[in-house]
Amino acid sequence: MACPENMFFLIGLFMSGVLACFGKRDMITTLPDRLDVLTGSCVQIPCAFYIPDQNYYKFNSTILISGVWFKKSPQFGEGLDNVIFNSSETVNRYEGNITGNMSQKNCTTVFFNVTTSSSDKYLFRIESQPFCATDTEKSVDIVVRDLPPSPIITVSGEVKEETAVSLNCSAVAPCPEHPPELIWTLPTQFTPENQLQENPDQTKSVLSTVTFTPSYLHHEKNITCTAVYPVGTINKTAEHTMMLNVSFSPKNTSASISPAGPVLVGSCVNLTCSSTANPPVTNFTWFQISGGNTTQVASGLSYTLNVTVGDGGLYYCEARNSNGLGKSEEEKLAVKGETEIFL
Template identity: 65%
Template sequence: MACSENMFFLIGLFMSGVLACFGQRDLIASMPDRLDVLTGSCVQIPCSFDIPDKHKDTFNSAILLSGVWIKEFPYLDLPSSPILTVSGEVKEGTPVSLNCSAVAPCPEHPPELTWTLPTQFTTENQLQENPDQTKSVLSTVTFTPSYLHHEKNITCTAVYPVGTSNKRAEHNMTLNVSFSPKDTSASISPDDPVFVGSCVNLTCSSTANPPVTNFTWFKISEGKTTQVASGQSYTLNVTVGDGGLYYCQARNSHGCGMSNEVQLAIKGHEEPVNPKVFEIVGKTLGLIFLFSLIVFFAWRRRTSRLPSGFDMTDRSQGLVGMNSPVGTVCSNQATVGRGNQ
């Protein structure tokens, strides 16, 4: 069959996606390289063409065009897996979006996309046209990741309706969540009291993504905190002044984490008493002594103002003897007493 003017045959070759045209005029035609279709479902095959610049002036657009589709070999009967993509870095505490796209060879019955995630999320689905004019369904999930979601699996599943049944395809992905150091802890070996001169090893551990880049050790002694070493492990030969509390700090590009405190106790050695303790005790004893002196002198001053009982009696008798006959009576009583004897 010969091609008349503006009539051409469209031959779709699914092996390579090449669309050929035979006729008096050359046309630039294109179609998708590949189409995944399912038995029992419809398929929409897009095809477009353009007129070369050198023929645009002579091409008669009023004449109806016609074409023929030719299939060279049986089409695929299994749905392809959805495509999962991540928009930006998945970082702890920062909302992130995951995209899942699945082809829709039959736009009238597009696939349904569902998600499996280890946390709560919101979804948004839409049917969109691709650059090659095929259709696909795009599902977007938004959630806020935690460090507990690191290395957890997520799944996007596409369910295609085919007649009275469904066909499924899915894509799995492992979450890679960036987070600052967590579960930071310090340990000491041996953890029992040690003698001066013994070897002691302190170890710091932490979970982080990306991994910890810097470990720092601190010592607490006499109420003061001092940085003493760097590195995940800290080994020392114990001296008298090494006793006290130790802790470590783990740091990566997203932040840092502090560990618990561990005690390094030295056997047979008592920790020196803080000089401030002596100062406080001395001041307290001084105040008690001063208060005691004040109380003593106040008591002495009060008692010195009162006459003794003996002096009071003598003075009373002298006054009575001079002004009344009582003194004579007392004298008489004494005389009578001696007479009786």
């Protein structure tokens, strides 16, 4: 049933911004601020409305309630072109349905086959006897694109060796009837868990979670999440790639002695320790094994030794960071003229 003032619809819309300054809003609409949509796909607009107390007695939820969508364009007072959907009409400019229960103040709407020309701000209006209202202070900005936005990868907690970690990939699902498929590319075996979830603004997104236990070999390896959107008979894709930053204790720790051959007393010998770690090694320590005893002899990445009697023996280094330590193999320093008694 049409409103008595329906013939003044456009004039009322044009003046509503002015009239709102002199009174309370006749209706309060809840809409997302923005929806990013793919050309040729559908878009679901989460929508709900509330009738303030001063007008609630006018609202009768038991009779037919019509929902009207129109563009918020500077020219909307110049003609009917800005009205793109009216649920009381059988033919509309936009193909769609109000899927929400209007009697329960749910005006959620789906539009199909959107095009780039559909990009605009949209407002919602209800029409029922004896009450009609438009919330001119709330609109949804629909942005239609040819390519989907990139998914978002997040990591739950620190990525540390031998500790299970979860990777999350999320992608918007503006058309919940045809949500995107999320595909992972990882340097390890995995089993994803996927779900369609509702966001705080009632829009939808797809979340894919992968849980795995990284090793130090995964450090600085790329991971990729690809979102595949079905649009008609084709797929449109977008991806997000990030590099893993795995925290691990020192690995591949090794010691070297130069020169390597037997040396004379009084000569100079350089001992160098190397290791791979994340975060970097904070402390290198040198040990000597001689005559069955192990003695700490120096600290630092490099150790320069002026050889004296008794310096012959086995040497090794330890590298340490906040995650633990790594120990090198033992290297022999032979001093000419010394008896080799290391153990």
